Amino acid sequence: MKKYLLFLLLCTGEYAFAQQLAPLTVEKIMRDPKWMGVAPTNLRWTADSKTLYFNWNPENKAKEELFKVSATATKPIKAAEKEDEKLLSLNYTYNTDRSLGLIEKSGDIYLQNFKNNKETRLTSTQERENSPVFLTNGNIVYQLGDNLFEVDLKSAETKQLTNFVKGKKAGRPEARPLTEQDTWLKAQQTELFDIIKKRNAETRSGARGGRGRSGATSADSKPLKELYTEDKFLNGVTISPDGHFITYKLTTPAQNNHSTIVPNYITSSGYTEDIPGRTKVGENENISQGFIYDTQKDSVYAxxxxxxxxxxxxxxxxxxxxxxxxxxxxxxxxxxxxxxxxxxxxxxxxxxxxxxxxxxxxxxxxxxxxxxxxxxxxxxxxxxxxxxxxxxxxxxxxxxxxxxxxxxxxxxxxxxxxxxxxxxxxxxxxKQLTSGKWEVQSVQLSKDRSTFYLKTNKEHPGITNFFKISVNGGELVQITTMKGLNDITLSPDEKYIAINYSFMDKPGELYLQPNKVGAKAEKITQSTSAEFNSYKWRQPDMVSFKNRYGADVYARVYKSDNPHPNHPAVVFVHGAGYLQNVHFGWSTYFREFMFNNLLADNGYTVIDIDYTGSSGYGRDHRTGIYRHMGGKDLTDQVDGVKFLVEKYGVNPQHVGLYGGSYGGFITLMAMFNEADVFASGAALRSVTDWAHYNHGYTSNILNEPFNDPIAYKRSSPIYFADKLKGNLLMAHGMVDVNVHFQDIVRISQRFIELGKNNWELAVYPVEDHGFIEPSSWTDEYKRIFKLYENTLKK
Known part of the structure; x- marks a missing residue:
């Protein structure tokens, strides 16, 4: 019996070990991400800085729960739902000595006295009061609807300060010139009637009062000036601390714009339904004009x-x-x-x-x-x-x-x-307070206004840490030291920092540290699952190479322990354009990180490049794609392949690439304009013609199509579709409200008209720009893997 039990235990252990070493598959890594474990989110301190609350789901439940940890403890505990919400640090507007604070809650204004810890509700209405501020005289001002109101805290009197009126001022009808008959009749009236004589005399002397105008706040107060908004939108109403000036903006909505629609085919009704969409780049924009109302002179000027x-x-x-x-x-x-x-x-x-x-x-x-x-x-x-x-x-x-x-x-x-x-x-x-070939990524001024707290990448473009510096300048002092990405939530008393820290193969975890130089950061959470931890995720090589223009380009390289005899390689192209993915932290592209590990397990070398246009590297890198997207950002991918050939022994005849959104755009440009470098490519949710993308992003880089057609023609893949040689897979969600499905349909029609055969399109009827359904992710990446297996290894 003992031998049988021992045999059973050995078998069970071997089975568990085998399960742990089971190879990665697309089906495994593209499941609901909760299988990996759920990192803590929404960090917030209590007002007394003693407790940190956060959302977490360590037990992989249907939804995350509320947890808390003391500033001086290391073990988190589960909190009651909505526990201690009144204790949380709130975003008050303070008076000069910070003894009083104002805040809006659910559309009403509250006054907090920090000396006696007493809260007073100032408004209780069905309408929403908002944007409360203190004046230098101790009174407060808030906005209700379009207008500002002032509350005297001593007398409790509320006074309306503005009188915005929708529409145009009703002008008097233009007076026509008097005829001889008019003049005669007017004189006759004066001659015949004593009341006309009396009123004419009062008008000349100014003795007769007129009727009060609308907007008067009391019988003995001056009527409020009517501020007409015409047919424009009113916004940005702001009062100066002394109450002297009120500024506001009137915005004329863009005229004659053409909004797009996105058809939704998989609906509960069974009918195709249209999703209202954005406009395209180059459409008319809103036009705003700023105005100032001088309350003392009762006058308005632009x-x-x-x-x-x-x-x-x-x-x-x-x-x-x-x-x-x-x-x-x-x-x-x-x-x-x-x-x-x-x-x-x-x-x-x-x-x-x-x-x-x-x-x-x-x-x-x-x-x-x-x-x-x-x-x-x-x-x-x-x-x-x-x-x-x-x-x-x-x-x-x-x-x-x-x-x-x-x-x-x-x-x-x-x-x-x-x-x-x-x-x-x-x-x-x-005065310039910081300097060097690195970036200040966030700024927070201390409560006493003596110190700036900064997040910078001073040590390395891919490492962020927390620093402080005097407002007068001087030494930049480093507070956190962990190598990776450190995102900071500072306690209200500025004595503690909560850190969301991650490394290349370790998703974000919560750490606590005193806000002191040399203090140790204590780990609070352990979020990754046993299944996730059972695989030895790669820490990719962090490398840099010189591109053809002499600039440094940073990259991650995923090496294969057992390269395929063909020595194939894959280039992953991150999306968004202005985004950083080559860093020492956990990637927001976590699915792609796992897929790159899967590719390396199957004999591929993978490179992930922060190409020209990516964030984290300064102005020249950021703007290097101006007026030519698919220029330096594309040649960086080609130079990266050359680097792989020279340093990692990759076969230049067996290179593919893939990416989504901007990465999909680069993939198309690579397959068209660098066809001799890339044998196959997977372009996901790709922009195919920048003239059909949105205004805010595109006009920055390419100006507008009607003003700069040269930039659009050399930057849009649809103009180069005839150059396709290799094997191309395209994938796109049909309800993509960001990069519209129309983009991929238009380039598909170009391929059909050009007689191209070596392309295919996979469509996902229920997916927006960022896929949600695990089944869609799985189908998409199975197709990508099959493409590489069939084209790069044969």
Whole structure:
């Protein structure tokens, strides 16, 4: 009996070991990602900084649950659902000494007194009050509907400050000239009636009062000025801290645009239903105009864009279109701009506006003279490609703010890398606080405004850590030291940091650390499953090579322990264009990471390249694709193959590539324009013609189709479809609202008309741009693997 039990145990152990060493398959890695384990998310501290809450699912349940851990502990415990929500740190707006805070909850305004820990509800209405702020006189202002209201905390009196009126001002009918008959009748009336004589006399003396206008707040108060919004959208209503100026924007909606539709074929009704879609690049944009209401003078005037330096400058690319350039020079018009702000200092003496040109070439930091609507320059960042980089944006104000009543901070790529600057709005002096061939990726000002906390990739483009530096400049001090990606959530008292830390083969886990130099980070969670841990995931080689232009290009290489005799290779091309995937952390492309391991297990060498246009490497790398997508970003893939041939012994006749979205676009361009390098390719959810993509992304890089057709024709795969030689697989979701299914249909028609035979299209009727269903992922990647097995090993 004992021998039998021993035999059974040995057999069971061997079976378990065999299960652990079972080869990777597409079916295994493309299951619901929960099989890998679920990492902690949504980290948030309590207001007293004693406890960290987070969402987690260590037991692989149907949905994640609420957990908490003490700032000084290492073991998390499960919390009751919605436990201690009142204790969580909230995003208050503070008064000057931070003794009081304002916050909106469910459409009502609450006042928090931090000295006695008392909360007072200020509004309780069916309508939504929002955006509460303190004035320097101690009163508060909030917005209700379109209008601002001021509350005197001492008297509890509420006063309306603005009177926005939809539509146009009803003007008096234009008076027609008086005829002789009119004049005679008017004189007769005065002659006959005493009441007419009396009223005429009162009008001349001003003694007779008129009727009160709409918007008056009380019998003894001055009627509110009517601020007409006409047929425009009102937004950005902001009051200065002293209550003197109210700024707002009126936006004219884009006219005559053509919105797209995406047909949905698999519906519960059984009928095809249309999903409303976006517009395409080059459509008309909304036009905004900024205004200032001077509450003391009771007058309104427009913000003057003409005072912005360089507002009439024209971009260099127009030199390729002499007629258009000459026409625009003659017009000599101001370029349209988007405004963010104003951002007022604490005492209300100075306002900063961040402005970006809609042609994406300029970003200005401007000091606003609110009494006139004119600007003076604090900083101008100009880029003949397009403005961008960490902390810099054309879609929001970026990482900006006041240190004190004179100093304003912002980020700029002036040196070629995004760094932190401080400008003195009074003197005009500017100071660069950080420098080097690395990027500041996030900025947080300490509560006492003495220190900046930064996330940077100073050590290596693929490693992020947490640093601090004085607002006056000086030494950059490193706080976290773990090699990988470190995303930080700082406690409200700034004594602790919660770290979402990951490494190449280790998904994100929660760590806690005192916010001190040299402190140790303690691991709190263990999230990966036993099945995930049973496979020895590769830590790819982190390499760099010089591309043909002499620039450093970084890559991950997945080596095969048993290369196939053909020594085949596959290039994985990440999506998004401006994204970083060659780093020491866990990839957001986790399915592709696992698939690359599967390929290496089956004898392939795989390379994953942060090609030109990727993030993390500064301005020149970011904008190297300007006016030619499929240029340097494509030749980087070719140069990467050359690197594999020279350093890893890859056979140049047996190379394939694959990628999704932007990666799918590069795959198509590679199969067309580098057909002698790539034998096969899988293009997933690919852009095939940039003139059919969206405006915000595409116009940055290629301008607009009607303004710069040269850029679109050399950047769009559909124009090169006749050059296809190798074996091409295309895959696309039919309800893709990002890269529309129309894209892949149009290029398929080109292949049909060109008589191409070596291509196929797999369609996924229920999938959007990012696939959801494991069955779709599995089918797609089985096809990719089959393509390589049939073309790169034979």
């Amino acid at each position: 913000i003057q864009t003409a005072t912005i330096p360089g507002i009439k400058d024209l971009p260099d690319y127009l030199k390729d279109y002499p007629k258009e350039l000459d026409s625009l020079k003659k017009k000599n018009a101001d370029r349209p701009v988007n405004f963010f702000g104003p951002i007022w200092n604490d005492n209300g003496s100075t306002a900063i506006v961040v402005a970006t040109s809609t042609d994406n070439k300029d970003r200005w930091i401007l000091k606003l003279d609110a009494s006139t609507g004119n600007f003076s320059l604090v900083d101008r960042q100009h880029d003949e490609a397009w403005i961008g980089g960490p902390g810099i944006s054309g879609f929001y104000q970026g990482n900006t703010g006041w240190i004190d009543n004179n100093r304003f901070y912002y980020q700029s790529e002036a040196t070629g890398y995004s760094h932190l600057y401080v400008a003195n709005a009074a003197s005009g002096d500017k």
